[in-house]
Amino acid sequence: MKLFKCPHCGQLLYFENVKCERCGHRLGYIPEADILAALEPSGDGAWRSLASDGGLYRFCSNAEHEVCNWLIRAESPDTLCRACRHNRTIPDLSQPGAQEAWRKMEDAKHRLFYQLLRLRLPTPAQGEANEPLVFDFLADPPTPTGPKVMTGHDDGLITIALAEADDAERERRRAAMGEPYRTLLGHFRHEVGHFYWDILVRDGGRLAECRAVFGNDEEDYGEALKRHYEQGVPPNWQENYISAYATTHAWEDFAETWAHYLHIVDCLEMARAFGMSVRPEGDQTGLLAAEADVDVYGPGDFEPLIRTWLPIAFALNSVNRCMGQSDLYPFVLSPAVEKKLAFIHRLVHDRQSAATI
Template structure:
């Protein structure tokens, strides 16, 4: 993610801002251009961007629920934005707390789509592909003995349990499962990794290359999952995997690695926006040094990205500990994991180069 600037008064803005606190203009995000722009209302119900092009837009229809600040071109027949058009099931707003939960979910999902669009990845909606990317945001049944909603992916359909938007409940689940990290954004990034395995690896003719890095995806998934929960994980899993769950099956290894690729490039883009650099004064080796001036969305080699990320993550973890918090990035990037991350980087940019014309 990056910082934005109000085109009217120059105030720095964050991605989720809906109003400039300095000049008072309403704000909207233009996904096609990657801009957060100030707007002026027009007599015909549209909004004129205060950027030089002066283009006119309408807000996504979900803006009326205060869950979206994305814009749709005024001439477009669409009523939903590039992110919201993928929703199949949204929360019942008649239930207490549902609107707040939906807003949290949409904030995470919109950050996901910011990255997918920046990376030039296909995001087919319903009716645009045989296997579109669609979302169900589901609440658990009201009876305590009913089946719980599980977050997961199934042929392009990603289900997010509404309970995950409750910070206390999500923390309870994280602790119960022994996870170092669990967020809504993390769920989105992991589950969409399964979608892009189908799209870029299986359907993209990259099975052989992927298997050389992640192993045999033809292993029975149900049996692998059963073994994972019954037998646990190998003691030396950190030598080759980004997380314990990644050891379950090659599909989960890919999805976990995909999520971490998005974690890393998003954090580094923001670090670059703030001009962050790291130079550990007590370090005589020069290894804990980095300048976050790497183009994480460019097609170059992955090595500069990881070489920049490691010192910055070390510094951010250290700052978090000063506040009595757990590490911001509580993961180890072993050489095999870096190789897997590099494969994801190559896969994404290989697809971009093959489809850019």
């Protein structure tokens, strides 16, 4: 993510801002231009952008629920924005706390779509492909003995348990499962990794190449999952995997690595927006020095990204510890994991190159 600037007064803005606190203008995100535009009402529900395009826009219909600040061209027949049109099931807003839970879901999902669009990845909505990317946000049944909603992916349908929007419940689950990291944004990034395995690997002719890096995806998934929960992770798993859950099956290894690629790209973009540099005085080798000036969405090898990310992650982890918090990025990137991340990078950028031909 990057920092934005109010086109009217120059105030620095964040992605979720809906009003400029300096000049008072309403704000809306234009995904096609990647700008957070200051707006003035233009009648009939339309708003004129004060950015250079000066175009007329309408808000996504989900703006009335205060869960979206994205804009649609005024002449468009669409009522939902490029992120919200992927929703298949939203929470029952008559239930207490449902709207706030949905807002948290949409904050994470809109950040996901910001990245997917910046990476120029395919994002087919309902009616646009045989396997569209759609989301169900589902609450657990009211009876405590009923089956709980499981977060997961199935042929383009991503289900996110609404309970994950409850910070206390999500932390309880994180601790119970022994996970160092569990967030809504992490769930979205992981589950969409399964979707892009289908699109870019299975349907993209990259199966043999992917198997050479991640292993045999034809292994029985149910048996692999059962083995993981009954026997635990293999010894020395961090030498080859980004997380304990990645050891379950090649599909989960790919999805976990995909999520971490998006983590790294997003954090480096924000580090660049803040002009971050890391130059510790005690570092005699220069291994912990980095300048966050890499173009994370541009062409090129993965090596500059990882060379920049590791020192910055080390510095951020150290700052978190000073506040008595756990590490911001509590993961070890072994050479084998870096190789997997580099594969994801090539996969994404090869798709970009093909899309521009």
